[in-house]
Amino acid sequence: MTHFPPLEGFLAGRLEAALRKPAAQQPEWPDPRRARDAVAALSRAGPIVLPDETARLAGRLAAVARGEAFLLQGGDCAETFAGNTEAHQRGNLRTLDRMAAVLADRAGLPVVKIARMAGQYAKPRSQAVDALGLPVYRGDMINSAESTLVARTPAPERMLRAHACAVETMGLVRDFRRGGTDGDETYVSHEALLLDYERSQLWADTSGPEPRVSSGLGHFLWIGERTRQLDGAHLAFAELLSNPIGVKIGPATTPEQAVEYVRRLDPHGEPGRVTLVSRMGHSRVRDVLPPIVEKVTASGSQVIWQCDPMHGNTYLSANGYKTRRLHRMVDEITGFFEVHRQLGTHPGGIHVEVTGDDVTECLSRVPAVAEEDLPNRYETACDPRLNARQAMGLACSVAELVAAART
Ligand code: PEP
Numbered sequence: 001m002t003h004f005p006p007l008e009g010f011l012a013g014r015l016e017a018a019l020r021k022p023a024a025q026q027p028e029w030p031d032p033r034r035a036r037d038a039v040a041a042l043s044r045a046g047p048i049v050l051p052d053e054t055a056r057l058a059g060r061l062a063a064v065a066r067g068e069a070f071l072l073q074g075g076d077c078a079e080t081f082a083g084n085t086e087a088h089q090r091g092n093l094r095t096l097d098r099m100a101a102v103l104a105d106r107a108g109l110p111v112v113k114i115a116r117m118a119g120q121y122a123k124p125r126s127q128a129v130d131a132l133g134l135p136v137y138r139g140d141m142i143n144s145a146e147s148t149l150v151a152r153t154p155a156p157e158r159m160l161r162a163h164a165c166a167v168e169t170m171g172l173v174r175d176f177r178r179g180g181t182d183g184d185e186t187y188v189s190h191e192a193l194l195l196d197y198e199r200s201q202l203w204a205d206t207s208g209p210e211p212r213v214s215s216g217l218g219h220f221l222w223i224g225e226r227t228r229q230l231d232g233a234h235l236a237f238a239e240l241l242s243n244p245i246g247v248k249i250g251p252a253t254t255p256e257q258a259v260e261y262v263r264r265l266d267p268h269g270e271p272g273r274v275t276l277v278s279r280m281g282h283s284r285v286r287d288v289l290p291p292i293v294e295k296v297t298a299s300g301s302q303v304i305w306q307c308d309p310m311h312g313n314t315y316l317s318a319n320g321y322k323t324r325r326l327h328r329m330v331d332e333i334t335g336f337f338e339v340h341r342q343l344g345t346h347p348g349g350i351h352v353e354v355t356g357d358d359v360t361e362c363l364s365r366v367p368a369v370a371e372e373d374l375p376n377r378y379e380t381a382c383d384p385r386l387n388a389r390q391a392m393g394l395a396c397s398v399a400e401l402v403a404a405a406r407t
């Protein structure tokens, strides 16, 4: 087993410099001393993942980047403390597993599974206050969704509870693999959003082409659409990590920005080190994605191209629910595959919000979920997820697309 030493000297200095840059989407902790205490307690709390596991994932992602495997990433939009039950988390793992099995069987490619799990407790938000004028809910790691000022006030001790939940969940993930049929490892990921949490479990990693920092909080971390500023703290932090990194790119992303992400995050040209997660919306993907793929490919870098068909297709239903239509998700993925076929690049994977629970959050014809059904089981803490049947429907469509792309 690999053991990495704590950060010191040069790497500790680079980390501090990265974290001094402007950071979007951070809470204002009401009492800085409490926040400092929580960060100190977190740094003693121990890792969620092990460096050997992360290194194995990096190897498998290199195969995805080379076109030899497919990446399936998914889970809740936001994990919650209340939802951190064995039944819920196992249900989500089972759904991911079944989707992977369909993809592997019908598409004939090995599937790399990454759960949005064991740390997905912080959410970026478009507004700072909600309709009632309360500070907005930012995820269970920061505040509570309940509509009172006390509940919405950021509480740094929540980071410790999130970490404890993540430890428990990682135990379930490891058990699940031991009991699973295919024996394939499931890796865990979350958005690296809340920097006070992200900075707490870092080691010096000198095994790669340059000294970097290994995060023990997740195998794979990604930077969201709202925190990908090139002069910001999140990018500077991601640049230091030795873990594989994702960057979400929305329709306003320019090809020049995409090339700059890759240049900054993958200066040594390691296949699969960077995953560019496009979330363009079904009506934009065919226009916006090609110049980005062309310019990044011309730069010589071997990134993973992953499609998030969820976040560009969200809208408010007539009866007031944030929702998404399954057929638009399939359309965005279809467009993503068309673009990669035209350009001769590998459509490397998908990134989805799914659960094993029988929720009614997204709309579909089969199974029949219409707008009037949304109130029945609308349970998400943030964005609408596909339920298990909808997730399988999506997986079948994607399997056909992957199989067709290989002919
Ligand atoms: C998410 O993945 O839940 C998310 C907020 O995505 P994005 O950063 O693409 O908006």
Ligand code: MN
Binding pocket: 077, 078, 311, 353, 382, 383
């Ligand atoms: Mn989401």
